[in-house]
Each structure stands twice: as C-alpha cells, then as structure tokens.
Amino acid sequence: MEKVLILGAGPAGLSAALYAARAELSPLVLTGTEMGGQASLTHTIENYPGFPEGIAGAELGELFRQQAERFGARFEYDLATAVDLSQRPFKVRTYSNEYLAETLIIATGASPNHLNVPKESELTGRGVSYCATCDGWFFKDKKVVVVGGGDSALEEGLFLTRYATDVTVIHRRDQLRAGAILQKRARENPKIHFIWDTVVSEILGNGVVNGVRLKNVKTGETRDLETDGVFIFIGHTPNTQLFQGQLDMTPQGYIVTDMQMRTSVEGVFAAGEVMDPHYRQVVTSAGMGAAAAIEATRFLEAHSSE
Numbered sequence: 001m002e003k004v005l006i007l008g009a010g011p012a013g014l015s016a017a018l019y020a021a022r023a024e025l026s027p028l029v030l031t032g033t034e035m036g037g038q039a040s041l042t043h044t045i046e047n048y049p050g051f052p053e054g055i056a057g058a059e060l061g062e063l064f065r066q067q068a069e070r071f072g073a074r075f076e077y078d079l080a081t082a083v084d085l086s087q088r089p090f091k092v093r094t095y096s097n098e099y100l101a102e103t104l105i106i107a108t109g110a111s112p113n114h115l116n117v118p119k120e121s122e123l124t125g126r127g128v129s130y131c132a133t134c135d136g137w138f139f140k141d142k143k144v145v146v147v148g149g150g151d152s153a154l155e156e157g158l159f160l161t162r163y164a165t166d167v168t169v170i171h172r173r174d175q176l177r178a179g180a181i182l183q184k185r186a187r188e189n190p191k192i193h194f195i196w197d198t199v200v201s202e203i204l205g206n207g208v209v210n211g212v213r214l215k216n217v218k219t220g221e222t223r224d225l226e227t228d229g230v231f232i233f234i235g236h237t238p239n240t241q242l243f244q245g246q247l248d249m250t251p252q253g254y255i256v257t258d259m260q261m262r263t264s265v266e267g268v269f270a271a272g273e274v275m276d277p278h279y280r281q282v283v284t285s286a287g288m289g290a291a292a293a294i295e296a297t298r299f300l301e302a303h304s305s306e
C-alpha cells in the first residue's frame with residue numbers, strides 16, 4: 001500500500017515526488033517511458049529560474065530526479081496500463097504489477113500531436129521526427145522542414161540550424177504564435193525561411209523522406225518541396241485515456257481540477273500538462289506538482305484516523 005503514488009516523471013511528477021518525499025511519505029513514482037518528461041527532449045531550457053545560462057532539458061530532469069531521490073522518493077520504470085478510482089485505496093495496474101494507493105497524483109503530461117497525413121507513421125524515424133534534440137544530428141548538412149508556429153517549433157527550428165543547411169518553417173497561418181524573443185532570433189537566422197498559410201498534406205518518400213506536399217490554405221494551390229527531414233511541432237494531447245469515464249475532463253481531454261489540484265475523485269490529484277492547457281511550461285508544471293503533493297499530504301493528515 002502506497003501513501004502517495006505518482007504517475008509520471010516529468011517536471012510535475014518529479015516536483016510532486018520531492019515535496020511528498022520531504023513530507024516523509026516515501027512516494028513511489030511510476031515513470032512511464034520518459035524520465036524527465038517532455039522537458040528532457042529539448043536541447044536547452046532558458047526560462048527555468050536559477051539557471052541564468054540555461055540548462056540542457058535532460059540534465060534538468062536528472063537534477064529533479066536526484067533531488068527527489070535524496071529525500072526518499074522511489075522510482076519504478078513502469079507504465080500504468082489501467083486504474084480503478086471507484087474506491088480508496090485506488091488500484092493502478094502496470095504490465096508487471098498492481099499497486100494500491102491511498103492518494104494518487106496524476107502527472108502523465110502530454111504527447112505530441114501528429115499531422116495525420118499519408119506516410120507520416122510509415123516514415124517516422126526515417127525522416128519524420130517529433131524531437132529535434134533526439135534526431136537533429138542525423139540531418140547534418142541536410143535540408144529540413146519544421147511544421148508549426150509556436151514556441152516549440154521555433155526553439156527546435158533554431159536548434160536544427162546547428163546541423164541542417166536549411167530550415168524551412170511551414171505554418172498554416174500568416175503570423176507566428178511564438179514569443180517575441182524567439183521570433184526575432186528565428187527571423188534573423190539566415191538558415192531559417194518561412195512558408196506561410198500552408199499545411200503539409202502528404203509526406204513523400206519511399207523508405208525515407210525526400211519531400212513534402214504543401215497546400216496553400218488561402219489559394220488551394222499545391223506543390224512539392226524537397227526535404228530530408230520533417231520535424232512536427234503542432235501541439236500536444238493530454239495523456240488521459242486511462243482515466244476516461246473515471247474523472248471529470250474538459251471536452252479536449254484535460255483533467256479538471258480545482259485550485260488545490262483536486263480532481264473530481266477525493267484523494268486523486270492532477271498536475272502539469274495533463275490538466276493545464278494554458279501555461280505548459282516546466283516552471284508552471286513543477287509548481288503544480290508541488291501544490292498537488294502538499295494537498296495530498298494534507299488529505300492524508302485529515303484522513304489519518306480513518
């Protein structure tokens with residue numbers, strides 16, 4: 001029986017683990033497949049306070065983990081595959097185990113959206129990627145396209161200019177959503193070009209990517225563009241399928257919580273991108289993870305005599 005079981009080891013889950021560990025609750029974290037979460041996929045994080053020169057995403061995740069472990073957090077490299085939240089203790093099943101938990105903190109984050117166009121899945125890992133830090137190196141002296149117009153698209157596009165000779169950002173609107181500093185850096189980078197009002201309607205290539213078919217959303221005109229790689233950064237979907245029907249969710253699938261990170265089931269808390277479509281940052285996710293652990297601690301204190 002776990003006092004606090006945490007699902008997810010991104011900034012939210014690891015911060016929750018730190019706070020629950022410092023409350024001497026010896027939390028268990030089921031990490032899923034991505035220790036450090038999405039943050040570990042990005043090359044440099046420049047907006048997490050305390051690191052004036054920035055820090056590699058993977059390194060920050062590892063520091064979060066070490067700090068939580070120092071106070072007694074435990075980690076299982078396992079994935080939750082089913083949950084039963086109908087009564088306490090809650091049940092969480094993984095491929096190899098079943099856990100019982102007095103409180104549950106859900107911090108399963110979000111996964112990148114796919115374009116859902118022909119050949120996208122077939123060519124994933126063969127030129128199609130959702131992670132510049134992981135795959136950028138393979139595109140040394142090659143041409144790549146980046147799909148998207150938000151912070152992630154520009155951050156990762158800028159990172160790709162280290163390797164690629166040419167980075168073309170394809171955006172379905174005529175204005176970027178990314179922050180001003182990133183926009184300025186991208187526009188001033190001679191390797192970055194923009195194609196506006198355009199979507200990728202198909203990925204081209206036999207066995208490996210050699211181009212994309214583009215469609216101008218204003219004129220309907222289509223054309224093919226040669227490229228060696230397609231990096232897709234068009235938003236995320238919360239990882240909440242496991243909890244469908246058991247917790248209140250928004251129509252977009254985010255878990256609904258109140259200000260204390262409490263979900264619709266007493267004793268179940270949620271933090272980070274699994275419940276937050278608005279801020280989606282390391283610092284905000286970490287803050288929500290801390291809040292969830294504080295609330296779980298209070299909940300356990302209030303129910304200690306049961």
Ligand SMILES: Cc1cc2nc3c(=O)[nH]c(=O)nc-3n(C[C@H](O)[C@H](O)[C@H](O)COP(=O)(O)OP(=O)(O)OC[C@H]3O[C@@H](n4cnc5c(N)ncnc54)[C@H](O)[C@@H]3O)c2cc1C
Pocket residue numbers: 007008009010011012013030031032033034035036037038039040041042044045046047048078079080081107108109110111152155156239242271272273274280281282283285
């Ligand atoms: C390319 C990129 C660049 C970014 N750059 C920045 C930046 O510069 N600054 C910034 O502040 N933010 C940045 N972000 C956003 C930031 O990474 C996220 O806001 C943050 O990681 C969200 O944290 P989280 O803990 O809520 O979820 P996530 O980081 O998504 O972590 C989810 C965790 O849940 C686990 N998990 C999932 N399903 C299960 C399951 N069934 N069972 C158990 N575990 C599970 C995963 O393995 C993972 O450990 C970037 C994101 C991306 C993708």
